[in-house]
Each structure stands twice: as structure tokens, then as C-alpha cells.
Amino acid sequence: MVKDKNRTKKESLRHTVQGLWTVATNSFVTGFLKGKIYTGPLKNLCVPGMNCYSCPGALGSCPIGALQSVIGDRNYSFTFYVVGFLMLVGAICGRFVCGWLCPFGLFQDLLHKIPFFKKTGTFKGDRILRKLKYIILAVFVVILPMCVADAVGIGDPWFCKYICPVGTLEGGIPLVLLNEGLRQTVGFLYTWKIAILLILILLSLIIYRPFCKYLCPLGAIYGAFNKLSAVSLHCDKSKCVSCGNCNKVCKMGVYPAEEPRSAECIKCGLCIKECPADALNLGVKNK
Amino acid sequence: MKKKEFPIKALVTSLIGVAFMAFGIYRGEMATVLAKAIRICLECIGIG
Numbered sequence: 001m002v003k004d005k006n007r008t009k010k011e012s013l014r015h016t017v018q019g020l021w022t023v024a025t026n027s028f029v030t031g032f033l034k035g036k037i038y039t040g041p042l043k044n045l046c047v048p049g050m051n052c053y054s055c056p057g058a059l060g061s062c063p064i065g066a067l068q069s070v071i072g073d074r075n076y077s078f079t080f081y082v083v084g085f086l087m088l089v090g091a092i093c094g095r096f097v098c099g100w101l102c103p104f105g106l107f108q109d110l111l112h113k114i115p116f117f118k119k120t121g122t123f124k125g126d127r128i129l130r131k132l133k134y135i136i137l138a139v140f141v142v143i144l145p146m147c148v149a150d151a152v153g154i155g156d157p158w159f160c161k162y163i164c165p166v167g168t169l170e171g172g173i174p175l176v177l178l179n180e181g182l183r184q185t186v187g188f189l190y191t192w193k194i195a196i197l198l199i200l201i202l203l204s205l206i207i208y209r210p211f212c213k214y215l216c217p218l219g220a221i222y223g224a225f226n227k228l229s230a231v232s233l234h235c236d237k238s239k240c241v242s243c244g245n246c247n248k249v250c251k252m253g254v255y256p257a258e259e260p261r262s263a264e265c266i267k268c269g270l271c272i273k274e275c276p277a278d279a280l281n282l283g284v285k286n287k
Numbered sequence: 288m289k290k291k292e293f294p295i296k297a298l299v300t301s302l303i304g305v306a307f308m309a310f311g312i313y314r315g316e317m318a319t320v321l322a323k324a325i326r327i328c329l330e331c332i333g334i335g
Contacts, residue, residue, distance in 0.1 A: 043324040044317050053324040054331045061324040069323035081311025087304030091297045160331040167331035193333035230297035
């Protein structure tokens with residue numbers, strides 16, 4: 001009972017941070033009222049999580065969109081600016097961004113809270129599917145935008161164009177609803193992206209964060225930084241009683257006591273409250 | 288025994304990241320990001 005209360009308190013704090021961050025980084029109200037996007041200087045900067053820069057309220061740039069736009073540009077084949085930004089954020093907090101600062105993560109968290117649907121922790125093929133996000137990162141975010149160019153030498157943002165459900169949710173749906181001109185240009189691609197979004201919404205009702213687990217290239221990048229990030233989950237082995245509670249409560253399928261720096265850990269902190277020996281903590285150093 | 292480690296790898300990586308960002312800004316990448324971000328990205332929203 002006490003554990004349940006603690007768990008709910010921790011989740012409420014995280015959802016509050018996620019909500020405040022989402023509002024703060026998407027607070028261009030005029031965009032929502034007029035069906036336009038923010039065009040000010042803040043868009044020089046990337047936000048740490050998946051947040052489409054074509055969302056009417058977005059104040060910053062999406063790092064995955066920015067990565068593709070620079071490496072797809074005819075003047076560059078590599079982006080020091082965006083890679084440097086990802087290294088900086090990754091080295092500071094790794095996938096903490098996914099757990100606490102990603103608007104699409106919040107969206108999936110809330111969907112998963114809807115009752116009536118039987119929740120599935122893991123299933124056959126889950127481990128292999130987790131590798132898919134690395135393939136998507138390599139192929140759709142790096143290789144195709146870099147190597148396939150149009151007549152004027154500019155590469156398409158392949159991930160944004162054919163996969164990203166964040167752009168559909170945050171940009172596609174509101175802009176098409178609010179902007180008459182855009183509404184008239186809707187075609188197969190829009191239907192395709194709506195279908196991907198709908199599938200992910202349905203999956204989110206039964207599987208925790210399917211986009212983060214299987215498809216998100218940003219999660220793949222930050223996951224690699226989990227191994228060295230300053231803010232990390234720590235396990236004091238001298239206190240750990242190997243009860244396995246941390247593993248049972250982890251919705252990302254991680255075993256925090258065994259692998260506190262797992263690339264799949266989004267540092268939500270649920271396992272900390274669940275530990276009877278107080279062996280886990282989230283921070284810069286071990287307690 | 289409690290481990291007290293200074294996150295040296297994270298610090299070094301952060302510094303490299305900052306240096307990368309500075310070099311990227313120096314060679315004009317930020318303008319490319321801005322140019323893309325201030326126009327509605329038709330590919331991103333499923334139209335282009």
C-alpha cells in the first residue's frame with residue numbers, strides 16, 4: 001500500500017515535469033490560433049526530446065529533424081552542431097530526456113494509463129525488435145538523407161517523411177485542421193503517416209512506450225550515452241538483496257540492479273521506490 | 288563499500304560536444320537548422 005502510494009507520487013512528479021516541459025517548449029499560442037509556426041531566433045536551438053519543429057506551438061528545433069536537414073544539405077555531409085548538441089545532452093543525462101523531457105514520451109505514458117486494455121510487459125520478439133531503432137537511426141536518419149539527393153543536391157528527411165509519428169501528431173494534424181491551404185494538399189503520404197500514428201496509439205494501450213522501445217532514433221542515440229552519462233541510475237551492490245522487485249516494476253524491461261546503465265533505461269525512477277533495501281538511486285554519484 | 292566517482296567520461300564527452308557545437312556554429316550549420324525550422328516542414332507533417 002505504502003509502496004503503491006510512493007510509486008504514484010513518483011509518477012505524478014515525473015508527469016508534472018513532462019507536462020510543464022511540453023507546455024514550455026510549445027508555448028507559441030499564436031501558431032495554434034492561426035495555423036502557422038514560430039519563426040523566431042529560438043529555432044536556432046534544438047530541444048532535447050522529440051518535438052517536431054512544425055508543431056504550431058514549437059519554440060525550438062527537433063534534434064532528429066535538424067540532424068537530417070544539415071546532413072541532407074548540399075553544403076554539408078556531417079553536422080558538428082547537432083552531433084555536438086546530442087553529445088552534450090547525452091553525456092549529461094542520457095535517456096533521462098526520454099523519461100522526463102520528451103512530449104511524445106508523455107503522450108505514450110498517458111495512453112498506457114488508459115484502463116480496460118490488458119497490458120503486456122514483454123513478448124516473443126521484443127528483444128529483437130528493440131534493435132530496430134538502431135537500424136532506423138542508421139538508415140533513415142543518416143545514410144538515406146546523406147546519400148540520396150534531389151536534382152539540386154538536397155536530401156529528404158527520410159525518417160520525418162516516412163516514419164515519424166511525432167510530426168504527424170504535433171504538426172500534421174493541427175496544421176491540416178487549421179490551415180485551409182494545407183488541407184487541400186493532403187494525399188497518400190498523410191494517410192500513411194496517420195496510419196503509423198494510429199498503430200502506435202493502439203500499441204501504446206497495451207505495450208509501454210512502443211515508439212521509444214522499437215522505433216525512436218533519438219532514444220537509440222541517448223541510450224548509447226547511458227553508459228557514461230553523469231546523471232545515471234546507480235545500484236549499491238552491498239545493499240542489494242537481489243529480490244528482483246526493480247525488474248518486476250520496470251516497464252521498459254530493464255533489470256536495474258544488474259544493469260543500471262542499460263541503454264533501455266529511461267531513468268523514470270520507479271525502481272528506486274520499489275527497492276526494499278534502498279540500494280538504487282538516480283543522480284550524478286552513488287549515494 | 289560506497290563508490291564515489293567523478294563522472295570524468297561524461298565531462299570529457301560534454302566538452303567535446305560543446306567544441307563540436309562551436310565548430311558547427313562557426314561553419315554556419317545553425318543557419319541551416321533555422322532555415323528548415325522556420326518553414327513548415329511538409330515532409331514532417333506528411334504532405335511533401
